[in-house]
Amino acid sequence: MPADDSPAVDSLDDDHYPAYTMGRAAAVLDTTPAFLRSVGEAGLITPLRSEGGHRRYSRHQLRLAARARELVDQGTPIEAACRIITLEDQLEEALRLNEEMRRREAGDAPEEGS
Template sequence: MSHLPFDDEHAPLYSLGQVAEMLQVQHAFLRRLDQQAVISPSRSSGGQRRYSRHDILIVQHVTRMTEEGMTLIAIRRILQLEQEVVELRQELKLACARIRELEG
């Protein structure tokens, strides 16, 4: 059975209006996140923003941080650092596996 677009958490399926309604945020807030490069959703062929489930989770995370008083510049840096941590953990996991392989 083939995978459908909604099976992929990175498939850009949701419009700005749908996301705004889902998360109870203003359209302008989502546009500002894109303009400030906090989150950059995909674009449809007509240029409309399209969000994936993964994007929506990030917007939720960003919304919580803004409610705690963080600026968008700070949030963008936090998201970058969180991504670096994910990548470093993956590298560490691979390095540990390689060490076990060499020792065993």
Template sequence: MARLPIDDHNAPLYSLGQVADMLEVQQAFLRRLDEFEVVRPRRSSGGQRRYSRADITRVQYVAELSDEGMTLIAIRRILELEQEVKALKKELEATRRLLPPADH
């Protein structure tokens, strides 16, 4: 049985207006997130922004950081650093698996 788009966390199913209503944020805020490359939703064939559930989760997190007074430039840097830490942790774990067990 084929997976449905609604089962895919990364499927771009939601419009800008739907996300704004869902999260109770201004549409202009969502547009600014795109402009500042903080949350980059995919585009429909007509050029409209389409958000996935993963994008919506990220917007929620960004909105929380913004409510705490952080600028979009600072938020973008935080997100970049979080991704870097995640990649480094993954690399460290892979390296640890290659090492022989340590004697205690």
């Protein structure tokens, strides 16, 4: 049995590890392989390719594809859904960085009256 710090265990915890085949990813999302190909073509996700050329997806990519599926099911065209998700991710990252900077500045700011 591998130790807890082995690469196999690390990859299980890695949200970006491409653990899902296209068929398994489609089943998990209750969608079709064609839908996964279409979100890839729209630039939302880029699956890793196995040595045999098969697409492999990570949990992070599956979450993005699931969000795209929600938007498409609500009537949003796939290209627009992918753009919305990309913008949502960019906004989330900008907000996270902004909060990080605020915390850093608050910790570095001298106390008043010193």
